[in-house]
Amino acid sequence: MGFNKNVGKTIAVYSFVIGILYAIFGILEILVGWGDLIGTGVSLIQPIELAGVNVVPPDVFGGIMLIIIGAVYLTGVRQQARGKREGLSFLLVGSLLAAIFFGVYVVILLANGVGYVFQFEDWLEWIWLDDLRPGIWLFLLALPGAYLALTKKEWRE
């Protein structure tokens, strides 16, 4: 039971790409943040900047969580490629986790905005672009998958 194999292969490729992206950015967050974790302050790789903005925050545990999301996507790839409906579960839950992390990071960004507006001491030098982490923009790539997993009810039969 499931869906057309060609459709399955397309979904599998999509899940694979999203899963790998989450895993890669998770690993990068770990490598950049490793120095902060062990107290040396020296990253294992150079900070990755785009137009002067840190694209990858130094966050070891945040990185681990991205890897977990990636692992959920990747676990379902084989079943999706075979056209099995069970594969859709991994796409759906991966997207759900991605949405939860997206939501949490956006709320934190907004809360930091409140701190900045009130000009509290810890937020004087806050820049909103610094809070625009991979957990936020990777979710935009995950959105189509979430939509398909929820709406294509015929794939579940």
Added chain:
Amino acid sequence: MKAKEILGEDPEIVLADKRYDLISTILATSLVRGAKKWTLTDMLDKVFIHKTLGIPVFIALFWAMFRFAYDASAPFMEIIGLFFEKLAEASAGIPNEILASLIGDGIFGGLGFILTFIPPIFFLFLGISILEDSGYLARAAFIMDKIMFKLGLHGRSFIPMLLGFGCNVPAMMATRSIEGEKDRLITLLVNPFISCGARLPVYVLIAGAFFGSMAPTAVWSMYLLGIVVAILLALLLRKTILRGEPAPFIMELPLYKAPTFHGSVIHMWERGVQFLKKAGTYLLAGAIILWFLSTFPWGAEVELSYTGQIGHALAPIFSPLGFDWRIVASLVFALLAKEIAVEALGIIYAVEGVSAIEGALVASYNPVIGYTLMAFTLLYIPCVATIGTMKKESGSWKWTIFQLVLTLVLAYVVGLIITGIGAILGYA
């Protein structure tokens, strides 16, 4: 007891088996199976209770919850802190010096300081409510049951343990649903290791002072440490003084549903209001007692006050953990309620606002002492309300005293381990 002896196992389990056997027999002869509809719950359960992914997903969801509770609440803590700072400043104008000190340092400096932690407490409870209302928490119990059963803990114990994230008192009362005296006693003994909301202000203050951007993770690690210690201790008890096999755990998993904003907010309020009630009673009383003991003899430095004397008398016992008289005094007062540790630090340091107290802590201690203090606060003797509940639920002073000694010894040992690891990492 007799039915159990005749049947050889729990009569409820036998009845459940027979009931399902009968259902299967009837269905086998009367039901024509069609294609099974695959529901949304089936889809989600495929991953949420997956044998490999289930636990990592659980860890990720809890981490997200703590990240939300800690980071999103920070500016709101600042707003409440500022409000009480202004009130404390205004109270300086009261002509009577002792009354001004009571209101400014005791009530606004002590109680007001603890109230700045309302946002993370409510945000954490909102997160727990969302997970509970969605049906996920039941799955968390399910995936943990496998591990817990292997370790000798009754699967149903996880429900009281989850309730313990709010408050250990109702959580310990919830152990009444556990059949088997030993299963229940083990759950009662390990329940105080589950981080209740009262410990959160201590974690937030210490983690914020010492761990910067890693603070939410440091807080989250305390919750994990509590779960790990509870499970390992349950295993130890099961293998030693409370030997036996845990009863099997049968639990119906509810369907998943999207939590409503209204429902989650109500559940958050039901849990959070306990903290507000405590603030108006225990914490207010604690602030006044603390102020008195830290201010008298009148005119003396805090170090020479009654609080200072209590702290100094006990400090040598805790010096191997890096705790000085200030920390020791705050831990002594926190026996009334764990949040009082934060209140006490506010009064002892006599500075206003979270940032000022964080600065004072950083100037006095290193991150290892900070982390040790967090772990000690998690593990040592629970608050008086929890001790009272243990006595009531176990019906025994022997087990209550055993729990007090156990928690204190365990907290000390874990503290020494953290200090030792810190020494290896180069923190004197």
